[in-house]
Amino acid sequence: xxxxxxxxxxxxxxxxxxxNSKNQAEARKxxxxxxxxxMSITKKEFTVAxxxxxxxxxxxxxxxxxxxxxxxxxxxxxNNPEKAKELWLGLLEKEPNNSAYINNLAGxxxxxxxxxxxMELYEKAKVHATxxxxxxxxxxxxxxxxxxxxxxxxxIKAGLKYVKDDSVYFVTYAYLLVKNxxxxxxxxxxxxxxxxxxxxxxxxxxxxxxxRRLDQMDDAWKVINxxxxxxxxxSQLLVEKIEILWGQKEVSDENKQEIEEPLKKLSEIPxxxxxxxxxxxxxxxxxxxxxYSDEAFQELKKLDFELEExxxxxxxxxxxxxxxxxxxxxxxxxxxxxxxxxxxxxxFLYEEPSSAADMDGNI
Numbered sequence: 110x111x112x113x114x115x116x117x118x119x120x121x122x123x124x125x126x127x128x129n130s131k132n133q134a135e136a137r138k139x140x141x142x143x144x145x146x147x148m149s150i151t152k153k154e155f156t157v158a159x160x161x162x163x164x165x166x167x168x169x170x171x172x173x174x175x176x177x178x179x180x181x182x183x184x185x186x187x188n189n190p191e192k193a194k195e196l197w198l199g200l201l202e203k204e205p206n207n208s209a210y211i212n213n214l215a216g217x218x219x220x221x222x223x224x225x226x227x228m229e230l231y232e233k234a235k236v237h238a239t240x241x242x243x244x245x246x247x248x249x250x251x252x253x254x255x256x257x258x259x260x261x262x263x264x265i266k267a268g269l270k271y272v273k274d275d276s277v278y279f280v281t282y283a284y285l286l287v288k289n290x291x292x293x294x295x296x297x298x299x300x301x302x303x304x305x306x307x308x309x310x311x312x313x314x315x316x317x318x319x320x321r322r323l324d325q326m327d328d329a330w331k332v333i334n335x336x337x338x339x340x341x342x343x344s345q346l347l348v349e350k351i352e353i354l355w356g357q358k359e360v361s362d363e364n365k366q367e368i369e370e371p372l373k374k375l376s377e378i379p380x381x382x383x384x385x386x387x388x389x390x391x392x393x394x395x396x397x398x399x400x401y402s403d404e405a406f407q408e409l410k411k412l413d414f415e416l417e418e419x420x421x422x423x424x425x426x427x428x429x430x431x432x433x434x435x436x437x438x439x440x441x442x443x444x445x446x447x448x449x450x451x452x453x454x455x456x457f458l459y460e461e462p463s464s465a466a467d468m469d470g471n472i
Contacts, residue, residue: 139168143175155186173200180213190217208238215247224251242271246278249285258288276302276311283315287456295319295457303332308339310346314422317349318458329353344384345419347371351391352426386414387423394430406434425455 146161162179166172176196184193197214204210215230228251234244245268252261262285265278272278279302286295296319303312313336320329330353337346350371372391375384393409396402410431416424432447448462 135168139165142168150182155182158182159187173203176200177210177213184213184217184220190220193217206237208234208241208244211237212241212244212247215244219247219251224254227251238271240271242268242275242278244268245271246281249281253285258285261285262289276309280311280315284456287319292319292323296323308336310336310340310343314345314349315457318422318455321353322458322460326353342374342378344375344378344381344387345422347375348387348423351375355391355394382414383417383420383423386412387426390423390427390430397434409434421454422458425451425459428454429459 142161142165146158146165149155149158149161159179159182162175162182165175166179169175177200180193180196180200183189183196194214194217197210197217200210201207201214211230211234215227215234218224218230219227228248231244231248231251234241235248238244245264249261249264249268252258252264262282265282265285268278269282279298283295283299286292286298296316299312299316299319303309303316306312313332317329317332320326320332329349333346333349333353336343337350340346348371351368354368354371372388375388378384390409390412393405393412397405397409409427412427414420414423428447428451432444432451435441435444435447445462448459452459452461
């Protein structure tokens with residue numbers, strides 16, 4: 110989940126504004142620069158995008174939302190928080206009560222670990238906010254960093270009334286309900302969001318994981334099958350299908366053929382480090398559980414890939430398996446740490462271990 114969130118104002122808005130300009134030549138140039146900036150952002154050419162926005166600002170310095178977007182680029186993509194801070198401070202001189210600018214400036218302080226300053230600004234943004242939920246989200250994230258999940262949940266819940274459609278916000282609320290052991294409430298909330306967007310992977314994955322944790326496998330299968338109809342080659346859903354079938358395979362070998370189908374589909378997806386990681390993990394798990402060897406165990410520990418927000422669940426699978434193996438080898442502390450990290454990455458699926466002494470050695 111995101112550490113903090115900025116507010117981006119779509120660049121396309123300027124097309125309406127600039128067309129009313131008396132200087133049509135400048136208006137056309139302004140629009141072209143914004144379109145080019147948007148294309149550069151799509152191509153991840155962020156330095157070029159910043160140059161286009163700066164040129165657009167020279168033509169229309171009164172268009173504050175373009176300045177805001179430039180500041181977001183500096184903060185999020187160009188690793189230049191001081192430049193972003195300078196731009197937002199300038200905007201706040203013109204509009205000192207603008208909650209979006211206050212929220213964005215707070216994100217800079219947060220990124221620099223200046224938590225008190227960030228919290229003060231987020232609280233100020235809330236005071237001036239109208240139909241604006243990001244300050245609540247960011248304050249909740251601050252509390253989450255302090256592991257104060259009760260306060261984080263209250264903060265997120267207070268901002269729900271301002272949210273129209275923000276899946277990150279909604280999943281974060283469900284996450285906090287889970288962290289506070291409100292599993293049934295989290296399930297009901299995710300079910301309501303999933304029903305509004307049937308087949309949505311964003312809600313399907315945490316809901317499936319929660320069903321698995323609650324041992325409600327019929328419900329998990331229903332969501333997997335529904336979501337796969339909409340997204341037949343979605344790697345996350347294919348992994349879920351394999352994991353559930355593999356869990357059954359530990360009891361019975363009859364569904365081996367069923368596992369081959371989603372594995373084959375994974376191989377047909379354009380290669381990605383996360384998918385290659387999972388396929389290697391799956392093969393090693395089969396090998397280790399069939400015929401354990403220290404060599405295979407060490408290879409399992411070395412498996413790695415660059416984590417992204419939508420792939421942390423794959424790392425959680427590896428860590429949970431390592432925890433089970435450490436437990437079987439009589440290494441409760443290593444097992445506890447692996448399980449704990451797995452829960453941090455996927456609290457919807459895995460239950461928090463209470464202590465190393467509880468590692469019972471079962472696999």
